[in-house]
Amino acid sequence: MKVLIIGGAGMIGAKLAERLAKDGEIGGKAISSLILHDVVETAIPTGARMPVGVLTGDLPAPGEAARLVAGTPDIIFHLAAIVSGEAEQDFDKGYRINMDGTRTLLEAVRAAGHKPRLVFASSIAVFGAPFPEAIGDEFFNTPLTSYGTQKTICELLVSDYTRKGFLDGISLRLPTICVRPGKPNKAASGFFSNIMREPLAGQEAVLPVAESVMHWHASPRAAVEFMRHAATLDTAKVGPRRALTMPGLAVTVGEQIAALRAVAGDRVAARIRREPDPFIEQIVAGWPRKFAAQRALGLGFKPDRSFEEIIRFHIEDELGGRVA
Amino acid sequence: MKVLIIGGAGMIGAKLAERLAKDGEIGGKAISSLILHDVVETAIPTGARMPVGVLTGDLPAPGEAARLVAGTPDIIFHLAAIVSGEAEQDFDKGYRINMDGTRTLLEAVRAAGHKPRLVFASSIAVFGAPFPEAIGDEFFNTPLTSYGTQKTICELLVSDYTRKGFLDGISLRLPTICVRPGKPNKAASGFFSNIMREPLAGQEAVLPVAESVMHWHASPRAAVEFMRHAATLDTAKVGPRRALTMPGLAVTVGEQIAALRAVAGDRVAARIRREPDPFIEQIVAGWPRKFAAQRALGLGFKPDRSFEEIIRFHIEDELGGRVA
Numbered sequence: 001m002k003v004l005i006i007g008g009a010g011m012i013g014a015k016l017a018e019r020l021a022k023d024g025e026i027g028g029k030a031i032s033s034l035i036l037h038d039v040v041e042t043a044i045p046t047g048a049r050m051p052v053g054v055l056t057g058d059l060p061a062p063g064e065a066a067r068l069v070a071g072t073p074d075i076i077f078h079l080a081a082i083v084s085g086e087a088e089q090d091f092d093k094g095y096r097i098n099m100d101g102t103r104t105l106l107e108a109v110r111a112a113g114h115k116p117r118l119v120f121a122s123s124i125a126v127f128g129a130p131f132p133e134a135i136g137d138e139f140f141n142t143p144l145t146s147y148g149t150q151k152t153i154c155e156l157l158v159s160d161y162t163r164k165g166f167l168d169g170i171s172l173r174l175p176t177i178c179v180r181p182g183k184p185n186k187a188a189s190g191f192f193s194n195i196m197r198e199p200l201a202g203q204e205a206v207l208p209v210a211e212s213v214m215h216w217h218a219s220p221r222a223a224v225e226f227m228r229h230a231a232t233l234d235t236a237k238v239g240p241r242r243a244l245t246m247p248g249l250a251v252t253v254g255e256q257i258a259a260l261r262a263v264a265g266d267r268v269a270a271r272i273r274r275e276p277d278p279f280i281e282q283i284v285a286g287w288p289r290k291f292a293a294q295r296a297l298g299l300g301f302k303p304d305r306s307f308e309e310i311i312r313f314h315i316e317d318e319l320g321g322r323v324a
Numbered sequence: 325m326k327v328l329i330i331g332g333a334g335m336i337g338a339k340l341a342e343r344l345a346k347d348g349e350i351g352g353k354a355i356s357s358l359i360l361h362d363v364v365e366t367a368i369p370t371g372a373r374m375p376v377g378v379l380t381g382d383l384p385a386p387g388e389a390a391r392l393v394a395g396t397p398d399i400i401f402h403l404a405a406i407v408s409g410e411a412e413q414d415f416d417k418g419y420r421i422n423m424d425g426t427r428t429l430l431e432a433v434r435a436a437g438h439k440p441r442l443v444f445a446s447s448i449a450v451f452g453a454p455f456p457e458a459i460g461d462e463f464f465n466t467p468l469t470s471y472g473t474q475k476t477i478c479e480l481l482v483s484d485y486t487r488k489g490f491l492d493g494i495s496l497r498l499p500t501i502c503v504r505p506g507k508p509n510k511a512a513s514g515f516f517s518n519i520m521r522e523p524l525a526g527q528e529a530v531l532p533v534a535e536s537v538m539h540w541h542a543s544p545r546a547a548v549e550f551m552r553h554a555a556t557l558d559t560a561k562v563g564p565r566r567a568l569t570m571p572g573l574a575v576t577v578g579e580q581i582a583a584l585r586a587v588a589g590d591r592v593a594a595r596i597r598r599e600p601d602p603f604i605e606q607i608v609a610g611w612p613r614k615f616a617a618q619r620a621l622g623l624g625f626k627p628d629r630s631f632e633e634i635i636r637f638h639i640e641d642e643l644g645g646r647v648a
Contacts, residue, residue, distance in 0.1 A: 128564065138464050139462075140462050140463065140464040140465065141465060141480075142483075142564070143480070143483075144487070144564060146484055146488070149480050149481070149483070149484040153477050153480055153481075156477055157473070157477075159466075159467075159473070160467070160473040163468065164415060164470070240468060241466050
């Protein structure tokens with residue numbers, strides 16, 4: 001299997017690349033080559049069991065997508081996007097990268113003619129408030145951001161190109177990834193990870209919302225598994241509705257903190273400082289809290305088992321097993 | 325009010341132009357100019373009470389949309405599209421006209437900066453089977469054609485450009501228009517109109533499906549009223565969900581024929597020849613039958629009152645009041 005990851009330098013893209021490089025196979029079939037593409041240079045995973053190529057470029061630029069699919073990859077993971085906040089601030093850039101980039105890729109795949117599996121990283125931002133208690137698989141798309149609009153449009157394109165037989169696509173609406181590694185960022189959703197990651201690393205973290213706030217999470221490991229599973233899933237079972245809400249954990253901030261206390265102790269949990277921010281509280285009030293992701297569960301996608309497990313994964317994967 | 329109709333040579337576009345030209349006003353405000361645009365030359369309505377301009381060109385071509393909005397129209401009706409069958413046969417043309425054409429228009433409006441009302445003609449093709457008994461306002465979009473995909477994408481763009489304050493848009497999902505004037509056509513949906521129009525004109529018509537087939541209809545007059553109402557509606561009442569399913573009549577083919585008999589007599593109704601066509605029956609089985617268009621009704625959009633009225637409108641408007 002020839003595998004291409006677009007957005008290979010991103011957080012999930014890099015973790016997926018590492019996993020595939022280490023495994024040497026996907027769905028029981030050997031990976032003969034792995035190509036990593038991003039707008040910035042992508043690190044080659046160490047100890048890869050196959051040749052790994054790195055391509056750097058701007059996906060929507062003329063010829064770039066054609067260059068990517070010239071090697072007729074059997075599986076394409078498309079994770080390249082600019083994030084929600086940037087897409088909202090820079091309208092043109094958002095549409096150019098998130099919508100035109102995807103369309104250009106789909107067109108290049110169509111022109112190549114080899115009908116690969118394409119796994120598209122979508123988002124729960126395709127949904128907009130008001131929401132039911134738990135958002136079902138047939139809830140309608142009313143995005144309230146340009147990012148969410150762009151992801152919804154890409155889902156529609158993936159389904160239509162699939163229906164026409166140009167490729168075999170599937171769109172995964174990822175939960176918010178938690179615990180997100182790296183530095184604290186100023187995204188409104190950043191605190192969900194900050195209040196776990198920073199205390200575990202010996203740092204103080206600010207909690208800007210009430211502990212009653214509920215949100216929908218998946219670990220980076222779960223996200224990588226979603227991608228791997230989607231790459232070799234029997235899509236005949238998926239039917240024409242090719243966008244799937246991925247299973248996650250609906251937990252409150254209070255439950256997150258209780259899990260942190262259970263895993264790492266009071267000393268770590270005490271590093272969270274409550275500092276309510278009405279601006280962030282208002283933004284978060286418009287976000288989905290919980291989903292009933294029955295279709296994905298029925299197709300074998302698996303959520304994390306508990307938030308404690310999510311924290312333990314983070315300690316193992318990012319902290320070498322040690323809490324500060 | 326300066327009014328622009330894009331797709332002004334189409335069936336609804338031309339009827340809307342005639343109506344506005346005759347009225348001289350919309351929503352109680354005088355129309356100071358009316359511009360009609362289409363890819364073919366548009367006829368100027370007779371007896372217009374304002375200057376009428378005709379522009380001919382290809383909407384997605386470079387500079388064309390900018391030319392259209394250069395006069396800063398207060399109201400833009402966007403009805404230009406290629407139809408479902410053609411969009412399915414010619415994938416590139418469908419995306420170019422139906423999706424890129426609309427996006428180009430939205431971009432030109434954004435660049436012009438005057439934030440006009442934009443009324444976009446969408447379609448019930450944004451929905452795909454399987455359906456509930458009656459499709460509600462929150463049913464999700466799973467189009468099963470490229471045309472439906474393109475219309476859904478345009479709805480999303482209209483909502484996002486509206487949310488960003490670039491324009492004040494509203495998308496109307498029109499029912500199937502019946503009785504559609506003109507020649508019989510080979511569209512799979514053609515028979516819904518053919519079996520009314522041809523017998524009324526003294527011609528035989530073929531009915532390829534069972535009389536139990538139910539579908540969702542609006543008269544050309546109702547469609548024109550939807551457009552006029554949307555043009556001056558208080559959009560603060562619409563909120564961020566800018567796509568509205570228009571109210572229609574859910575009637576079976578048997579009810580259509582009964583209405584024809586009631587209005588025009590047995591002699592006319594006897595001109596329908598039953599000739600079941602499994603291919604058309606299969607296509608039609610995947611179409612929506614009935615909607616619960618509560619939002620639009622609440623916003624003052626009005627359906628036809630009965631199918632008999634729809635037939636009488638056709639006799640008045642297209643046959644000079646005389647049945648053959």
